[in-house]
Amino acid sequence: MPEFGRYYEDFEVGQIIKHSASKTILESDNNLFCLLTMDHNPLHLDKEYARHYPYNGLIVVGTLVFSIVVGFSVADISGKAIANLDYEDVKHIKPVFIGDTLRAETEILEKRESKSKNDRGIVHVMTRAYNQNNEMVLSLRRHVLIPKKTV
Amino acid sequence: MKIFEKFGRYYEDFEVGDSIIHARTKTISESDNNYFCLLSMNHHPVHLDMAYASKTQHGRFLVVGPLIIGLTVGISSQEISGKAIKDLGFDFMKHTGPVFVGDTIRVESMILDKYSSETETNAGIVVIESRTYNQDNQEVLFLKRKVMIPKRIDLNLLQESGC
Numbered sequence: 001m002p003e004f005g006r007y008y009e010d011f012e013v014g015q016i017i018k019h020s021a022s023k024t025i026l027e028s029d030n031n032l033f034c035l036l037t038m039d040h041n042p043l044h045l046d047k048e049y050a051r052h053y054p055y056n057g058l059i060v061v062g063t064l065v066f067s068i069v070v071g072f073s074v075a076d077i078s079g080k081a082i083a084n085l086d087y088e089d090v091k092h093i094k095p096v097f098i099g100d101t102l103r104a105e106t107e108i109l110e111k112r113e114s115k116s117k118n119d120r121g122i123v124h125v126m127t128r129a130y131n132q133n134n135e136m137v138l139s140l141r142r143h144v145l146i147p148k149k150t151v
Numbered sequence: 152m153k154i155f156e157k158f159g160r161y162y163e164d165f166e167v168g169d170s171i172i173h174a175r176t177k178t179i180s181e182s183d184n185n186y187f188c189l190l191s192m193n194h195h196p197v198h199l200d201m202a203y204a205s206k207t208q209h210g211r212f213l214v215v216g217p218l219i220i221g222l223t224v225g226i227s228s229q230e231i232s233g234k235a236i237k238d239l240g241f242d243f244m245k246h247t248g249p250v251f252v253g254d255t256i257r258v259e260s261m262i263l264d265k266y267s268s269e270t271e272t273n274a275g276i277v278v279i280e281s282r283t284y285n286q287d288n289q290e291v292l293f294l295k296r297k298v299m300i301p302k303r304i305d306l307n308l309l310q311e312s313g314c
Contacts, residue, residue, distance in 0.1 A: 004196060021192055033190060036183060037218070038175060039225035040158065041233055053236065062238040063224050064191070067217035071192035079195060082208075083246075084216055090241035 005079015007149040008111065008121040015108045019072040022103040025060050030098055033064040060096040065138050069129040072104040077125055078144045085122065085143040094137045102137065104129040109141070120147050159233020162265065162275040162302045171260045175226045178255040179214050187218040214250040219292050223283045226258045231279055237299035239276065248291040255286040263295070274301045 023029075034044045042049035044061045051057070078084060096102070106127040113121045123146050129138040177183075188198045196203035198215040205211065224232070232238065250256065264278040277300050283292040 004194070023192065029190060032186070033221070034225070036187060036190070037221035037225035038177065039221070039228045041228050041235060042158070043236070062240075063217070063221040067187070067191035067193070067221060070217050071188075071194075074193050074195050081195070085245070087241060087244040090244065092238050092240045095237075 004075060005081070006076065006146070007080060008113075008123065008146045009149050011108050011111050011123050011146070013108050013110055016105055017073075017076045017108075018105045019076055019103065021072045021075070022101060023068055023072075024101045025064070025068070025096060025098060027058075027098050029068075030058065030060045030064060033067075034061050037061075037063060039063065055095060055097070058098055060098060060100070062092050065092065065096050065102070065129070066090060066140070068102060069104050069127060069138055069140070072102075072129075073106050073125075073127050077106055077123075077127075078146075081144045081146055082120060083145040085145055088141045088143075090138070090140040092138055094131070094135050096131065096137050100137075101132040102129050114145070118148075120145055122146075158229060159235070160230065160300070161234060162277065162300045165262050165265050165277050165300070167262050167264055169262045171227075171230050171262075173226050173230060173258045173260065175229065176255055176257045177222055177226065179218070179222075179250060179252060181212075181252045184212060184214045184218060184252055187221070188215050191215070191217060193217065209249060209251070212252050214252060214254070216246050219246065219250055219256065219283060220244060220294065222256065223258050223281050223292055223294065224296075226256075227260050227279075227281055231260055231277075231281075232298045232300075235298040235300055236271075236274060239297040239299060242295045242297070244292070244294040246291065247293050248285065248289050250285065250291050254291075256283050256291065258283050268299060271299065273304065274299050276300075 043059050106125050109124045111123045126141045197213045260281040268274045280295050
């Protein structure tokens with residue numbers, strides 16, 4: 001069977017993982033995402049409306065930035081996860097525009113074994129996403145429940 | 152009479168303690184989950200690989216979490232963030248129950264706090280809690296977020312100042 005994601009033992013506290021996936025956010029990404037998630041804020045969909053706001057153009061919907069950054073980190077962080085326990089302090093630090101290119105890295109903040117089941121543990125991570133000018137656009141922390149390799 | 156449909160609210164329209172039952176609901180179709188995973192490059196096999204998903208705890212596809220977050224924010228945009236100028240982010244989010252293909256979700260929000268922005272003169276920050284439920288009224292998502300909302304521009308004041 002092909003392997004996707006990491007086991008609990010593979011995480012080292014302090015380690016920073018640079019995710020290999022990156023993505024230019026295209027007009028179609030933002031457009032389809034807004035429609036799929038029923039988010040009709042005109043700042044994301046209406047060029048004429050957005051022209052009157054400080055950035056003078058469409059702003060990429062924040063939940064797309066969040067979702068893609070989580071997507072970038074799945075192969076390295078939660079690919080084997082039993083559950084995504086929670087997200088904390090999801091911060092949109094700078095706006096993302098159509099044509100921007102995003103990448104992300106994740107720092108392993110802490111890990112501990114599950115108190116109720118001995119075949120798994122909880123990993124606490126912080127993910128930071130950057131645009132093509134190396135400006136941080138998003139940061140988030142999350143707890144994931146990860147299985148152990150061997151019991 | 153002409154009625155202008157409203158999309159979003161101004162800062163003044165939010166009352167701390169108000170509870171909002173959002174009108175729009177959505178059945179999560181197989182295509183929603185599939186396209187969302189591909190669009191957001193989330194390739195966890197529990198969302199995309201039926202053979203893998205059938206051997207997991209729930210025995211079927213689990214709907215990808217950020218789709219539920221995206222839909223919760225999207226469904227609430229009509230009454231909450233439709234006029235927002237900045238999405239400041241989420242303080243906390245938790246998937247409180249699983250969502251499966253075919254489930255139907257609805258959303259309720261509560262206004263927890265509001266205060267004027269220190270950086271923008273004509274805007275304020277609104278703090279919101281949203282809860283998402285499935286067709287059996289089981290909570291599936293809880294989140295707390297902050298959005299920056301513009302204040303109503305007082306046209307009389309603008310005229311007085313010669314703008």
